[in-house]
Amino acid sequence: MSKEQLPDNGNETFEHPKGAAVILAIFLLLIIILWGSVYLIMLSRGVTFYG
Amino acid sequence: MTANVYQLTAKEKRFIGWHFIVAVAALSIGSLFGPFQAMEHAGWDFYEKFLNPLFHSYYEGLTLHGVLNALIWTTFFITGFITFLVIYGLKRPLRYPKLNQLGFWLMVIGLVIAAVPILLNQASVLYTFYPPMKASPAFYIGVTLVVVGSWIEGYGFYLTYYQWRKENLRTRTPLITFMGLITMVMWQIATLGAAAELLVDLIPWSLGLRAGLDPQLDRTYFWWTGHPLVYFWLLPAYISWYTFLPRQAGGKLFSDSLARFSFWLFLLLSVPVGFHHQYVDPGVPSGWKMVHSLLTYSVFFPSMLTAFTVVASLENAGRARGGKGLLGWLAKLPWNDPSVAAQLLAGILFFFGGIGGLVNASYNINLVVHNTSWVPGHFHLTVSTGVTLTFMGILYWMVPYLTGKELWCKKCAVVQVWLWFIGMTIFSNAMHVVGLLGAPRRTPLGQAPYIPEEWAGHLLRVGIGGVILLISVYLFVAVMIGSVLTKKKLSTEVEPPVAESLLDPQTTPSWLDRWVPWLVGAAILLIIAYGPQLVYQISTAQFTSPGFRVW
Amino acid sequence: MANKHESMHIDPYEKTWIIVSLAMLIVFFGAITVAGLSFGVRVPDPVARVNPNDLAASGTFAEPGLKEVAPKRYEAYIVAQTWSFTPREIEVPAGSIVKFYVTSKDVQHGFKLQNTNVNMQIVPGQVSSLSVKFDEPGEYDFICTEYCGLGHAAMYGKVIVTP
Ligand code: HEM
Ligand SMILES: [Cu+2]
Ligand SMILES: [Cu+2]
Numbered sequence: 001m002s003k004e005q006l007p008d009n010g011n012e013t014f015e016h017p018k019g020a021a022v023i024l025a026i027f028l029l030l031i032i033i034l035w036g037s038v039y040l041i042m043l044s045r046g047v048t049f050y051g
Numbered sequence: 052m053t054a055n056v057y058q059l060t061a062k063e064k065r066f067i068g069w070h071f072i073v074a075v076a077a078l079s080i081g082s083l084f085g086p087f088q089a090m091e092h093a094g095w096d097f098y099e100k101f102l103n104p105l106f107h108s109y110y111e112g113l114t115l116h117g118v119l120n121a122l123i124w125t126t127f128f129i130t131g132f133i134t135f136l137v138i139y140g141l142k143r144p145l146r147y148p149k150l151n152q153l154g155f156w157l158m159v160i161g162l163v164i165a166a167v168p169i170l171l172n173q174a175s176v177l178y179t180f181y182p183p184m185k186a187s188p189a190f191y192i193g194v195t196l197v198v199v200g201s202w203i204e205g206y207g208f209y210l211t212y213y214q215w216r217k218e219n220l221r222t223r224t225p226l227i228t229f230m231g232l233i234t235m236v237m238w239q240i241a242t243l244g245a246a247a248e249l250l251v252d253l254i255p256w257s258l259g260l261r262a263g264l265d266p267q268l269d270r271t272y273f274w275w276t277g278h279p280l281v282y283f284w285l286l287p288a289y290i291s292w293y294t295f296l297p298r299q300a301g302g303k304l305f306s307d308s309l310a311r312f313s314f315w316l317f318l319l320l321s322v323p324v325g326f327h328h329q330y331v332d333p334g335v336p337s338g339w340k341m342v343h344s345l346l347t348y349s350v351f352f353p354s355m356l357t358a359f360t361v362v363a364s365l366e367n368a369g370r371a372r373g374g375k376g377l378l379g380w381l382a383k384l385p386w387n388d389p390s391v392a393a394q395l396l397a398g399i400l401f402f403f404g405g406i407g408g409l410v411n412a413s414y415n416i417n418l419v420v421h422n423t424s425w426v427p428g429h430f431h432l433t434v435s436t437g438v439t440l441t442f443m444g445i446l447y448w449m450v451p452y453l454t455g456k457e458l459w460c461k462k463c464a465v466v467q468v469w470l471w472f473i474g475m476t477i478f479s480n481a482m483h484v485v486g487l488l489g490a491p492r493r494t495p496l497g498q499a500p501y502i503p504e505e506w507a508g509h510l511l512r513v514g515i516g517g518v519i520l521l522i523s524v525y526l527f528v529a530v531m532i533g534s535v536l537t538k539k540k541l542s543t544e545v546e547p548p549v550a551e552s553l554l555d556p557q558t559t560p561s562w563l564d565r566w567v568p569w570l571v572g573a574a575i576l577l578i579i580a581y582g583p584q585l586v587y588q589i590s591t592a593q594f595t596s597p598g599f600r601v602w
Numbered sequence: 603m604a605n606k607h608e609s610m611h612i613d614p615y616e617k618t619w620i621i622v623s624l625a626m627l628i629v630f631f632g633a634i635t636v637a638g639l640s641f642g643v644r645v646p647d648p649v650a651r652v653n654p655n656d657l658a659a660s661g662t663f664a665e666p667g668l669k670e671v672a673p674k675r676y677e678a679y680i681v682a683q684t685w686s687f688t689p690r691e692i693e694v695p696a697g698s699i700v701k702f703y704v705t706s707k708d709v710q711h712g713f714k715l716q717n718t719n720v721n722m723q724i725v726p727g728q729v730s731s732l733s734v735k736f737d738e739p740g741e742y743d744f745i746c747t748e749y750c751g752l753g754h755a756a757m758y759g760k761v762i763v764t765p
Contacts, residue, residue, distance in 0.1 A: 015370065017305070017363035019377050021615045024359060028622065031406050038410045039633060041487060042419050045719045047642040048732040050699050108752065177749055183726060184709050184751075266710060267725050306611065330645045331721055333728035337638075337647045344634070348627050355623040359616050414634045415643045418719040422712050422747035489716045491747040499755040501743045554611055595653050596726050599709050601684050601751025 057142035058544075059135075064453045066152065070131025071446060071453075073159060074124050078439075079528045081119025084112040085435075086521035089478060092424075092496045093514025107172040109495040110602055114169055117178030121434060123162055125284045126197060128442050130155070130204045132287050133231040135449070137208045139547055140228030141215045151207035157200030165193025175602040177493065179273065180253070182264045185598025188257040195249045198242050205235040223556045223564050226307060227294050227549060233314045234286040237279060240573065241322050244275025256598065265592040267334035274325035275581065282321040282350075284434050286314070288397070288441040292361045295445070296394050298550035300384050302368025305360045307552035308559040313353035313360075315563065319573050320350035323580030330417040339584050340414065346580060347412040354405060361398065364550070389464035393444030396472040400479075401437030404429060407483065422493070424513075425486025428479045436475045440468065443527055450534050452545035459533030463526055470523035478516025485509040646722055646730050652705055654726035657681060663705060668692045676700045682711040682724045682746065685753030693762040694736060700761070701733040712747030715761065723748065739765040 059067075084106075087097050091109065098109055106112050134151065138144060145151050167189060168174040174186035180194075212224075212232060224232075248269050255261045293310045297303055304310065326343035329335050369380025385391050407429035410416055420426060451458050458464060485506050486492070496502055496510060562568070612620075637643045650662075657663040666679045666688045678700050681688045694700060704713045704724050711724040715734060722730035736742070746757035 016613060016615050017366045018615075019366045019369075019380055020359065020362040021619070022377055023362050024619055027358065027402055028626065030402075031409065032626065034406050035410055035413070035630060038416055038419060038487070039413075039637075042416050042643060042719060043637065043641070045419065045717060046735060046737075048415075048418065048719045048734065049642040049644040050701075050733050050735070051642075110749065110752070110754075113749075181710050181748075265727060267728050270723075270725065306613075306616070308611065309616070329723070331730075332723045333646050333725055333730035334648055337645050340645055341635075341638075345631065348631055351627060352624065356620070359619045363613070363616070409630070413630065415638050415645055415719070416634060418643070418645065418721045421721050422714065422723075489714065489745075491712065491714065491745055493749040494747075494755045496755070499745075499758075501745055501758045558611075591651075593651060593653070593727050595655060597655075599684075599751075601709055 057139060059138055060144070063134075063138055063144065063148075066148070066155070067131045067134050068450075068453045070127045070134070070155065071449070073162070074127035074131065074442075075446075075528065075531050077119040077123035077127065077162075079524070081116050081124060082520075082524045084116040085120075086517040086524075087112060088116065088495075089517025089520070090514045092510045093517075094497050094510070095514060096495075096497050098495075108175060108602060110177070111169065111172050111175045113493065114175050114177050118165070118169065120439075121178055121280075121284075122194070122197070124442075125434070125438070126201055127158065129234070129283065129287050130158070130201055132290075132442075132445065133208060133235055134204070135547075136227045136231035136290065137211055139549075140225035140231070141211065143211070143215060145207055146211040146214050147207055150210070151204050154200045154203030154205075154207060157203060158197045159200075161193045161196025161198075161200055163193070164196060165190050168193075172602070179277070181273070182253060182256070182266050182269050183596035183599050184602075185257055185600060188254060191249050191253045191257055195246070195254065198245065198249075202239055202242070205239055208232060208235055223559055223561075226304075226310065226552070226556060227290065229311060229564070230286065230290045230294070230314050233318050234283065234290070236570075237286070237318050237321050238283045240577070241276050241279030241283065244272045244277075244325070248272035248276075261594070262597065263594040264596050265588075265594050266596050267332065268588045268592050270329060270332060271325070271335070271584065271588055274328040275322065276325075277328055278325045279321040281430075281434060282317055284438045286317060288401075288438045289314075289357055291441055291445050292394060292398060293357070293364075294550050295448075295548050296361070296391065296550075297364035297368055298548040299388065299391050299394075299448070300365055300368035300372075302364055302366075302371050302550070304550045304552045305363040305367060307554060307556045308563055309356055309360055311559060311563040313356040315569050316353040316356075317350070318569055319576060320346060320353070322573070323576045324350060325581075326584075327412050327417075330414060331421050334588065335584065342580060344412060344414040346576075348409075351405075351409060351412070358402070358405075365395075367553070387465060389458070389461060389468055390444040390447040392465055393440050393447065393468040393471075396468060397437050397440035397444065400432045400440075400472065400475060403479075404432030404437055407432065420486060422491060423486035424482045424490045424492045424496075427492050428482025428486055431475060431479050431482070436471065436479075440471055443468070443471075446531065448545060448548065450531065451541060452547060454535060455541055455544060456534065456537050457539040457541055459530055459537045459539075464530050467523050467526040467530065470519055470526065474516045474519030474523055476516075477512050478520060481509045481512035481516065485513070643719055644732070646732055648728070649703070649731045650729040651727060652729060654705070654707055657705065657707060662703065668694070668700075674698045678702045680704045680713070680744075680759075681707055682713065682750075682757075683707040684709065684751050685746070685757040687713075687744065687746075687757065687759040690759045691762060692760075693764060696736060696739045696763050696765055698763070699733060699735045702731060704730045709750050710748050711750045711757070713744055714747045715742055715744045717742060720744075721747070736761070736763040739763045 168187035174190035372383040374380025374383035652660040
């Protein structure tokens, strides 16, 4: 568990937001999956421009 | 944010309270139609049977729903909330309270002038009022007055801030005031588009002073305002998540300077992105659509910053309450406080709203979702939940603060919040799915002849979600009315839960507290993103469209 | 300046988050650019202006309908009005490429061809255009996706793709 002293609040110890990092990692994964699946739907529906 | 707490006078509290009364009244009427629309989709049509003599059509109801919820509930709530942020943050009264009162009453008058033609079925043009559908001039004039009234309230805030600044040269602007002011400044830049559309085009045209309009040009004006409009709704919710929620949950704001930085990015990037609503418009070149797509991707970034800071602040709170392990702190948050529960649940659904937004913003992917029910599915997670449920949460502490009386039936409030969350999850998921299958929005699907069998299950879920939300809306209204009427006085006054920052805000870099460079930056970006197309569209405009009344 | 030390403190976790989320946005933007420029999933570009009050004078929309421009290549001129499309039905053989040109006589409409990427805002005075290749025989509805008045929900047409 890494603790860091912050410059101006000398009397407070501070922990890195590990839990937040986990939640945001899950969020990122969800973005990639959900966005990616709509992207694939788009590709499956074909082209709109023929030169 | 220490000992010296400025107490708002009874008069100031009443002034802010009136904003909220109008806002909640608008929501209570506007949100009546949402569930009816949802149930119509499921095949339970109440329009012909019950609503008909009073409300003339699905579309009149949908106009009321969009205008009262998206324009009136939000604008009145937000101007009231910023009034609080300015007075309480700067610890001083408004410089010219009469000016703010003038702004407020103009908004009320505008609302009445716009509401009458809608209720008479003279303005069933939906809240985007795209020409060449032509509403009664009163509708356009009323909407204009609401916007102008909000501007005037904004001038009142600026003048108050200016006076404070002169007396406090070296102090960082208090975070809540800073954020409230950015929201208002952004709004005033944003509404220039609608102002041009209404004043130059729609009002003269509806009065018969202009024969025709160019509907493509008016779409461009409209979406100059239309996208930042959603940030006008969203930023006050972010303000609450950044600066109130951490304190309500028992912690501190994780980063004052990143909070400020992200708000400057919102000021810069909220407006020059409007073409992302016009990806499938015929009159805008695809290259410019691409430019706005890139800028929209950029404005996604400060929201990612917000997500981190807010979740980290909540973790700080949960750990301060004894939460252990990676995620154990989540359960330690005060879920039994309706204000906290509302904001947490709003935040969760807003995550998904954000993902949908990124899909919409993605240029050609928009072809899959444009004008399908995916889009209302999306923004009922953002404005109708992320924002609306957060505003409800704010009112759950703000109303006792303003009245000095207890929140009536706190348990009802907790239930209300969960019902909203559950109802919206069901409703919105179904709307997204059926939209991907091709269902159009703004359409009473129960009457449409082209609906395939396989949509039925999803449309049923839309209706079920709607019924749950119907209960939730009126439970909310009941708690609000109950809290105003109750006789139970609070023994100690509510202290507004403004969170301290983990770091002293005086250490925030001073470039994060200077207006001019950021305003100049915003102007330059606007000129780059909009200048060439505006010049082109105006100089090649063909004012050939007369008005139509098609409802 | 205040005598305190100024800094923009960024937690290392937050720094990682910033980098990762920026990287994701860049990759996504790359993916849509490739889909647009290389694959050809494009959004409409301006093609022409017309006078909505006098479409007959515009030439191309005087007689809406299907025109064969080469073997298995068609142009479809469609007029939207409250509350129908003209023509309401068109028929092409499987394997055809059809370029749609759609305009409106009155208010705004929408044109979404189901199960394809053709989805356009129809604005009076403008012509909206996208193409599609019909590989599979069957019926493809095109529906109006913009509110255009009381009859909006019933406004649609069909492309019949014959084997
Ligand atoms: C009470 C729960 C609600 C339900 C069940 C609901 C339901 C719906 C439905 C089904 C539609 C789509 C109608 C259509 O496209 O034909 C819709 C549209 C809309 N809703 Fe809601 N809604 C609710 C609350 C809200 C709230 C709180 C807001 C905003 C603060 C809101 C803003 C909107 C807007 C802006 C539209 C688009 C109107 C248009 O297309 O012109 N809704 N709503
Ligand atoms: Cu937008
Ligand atoms: Cu139509």
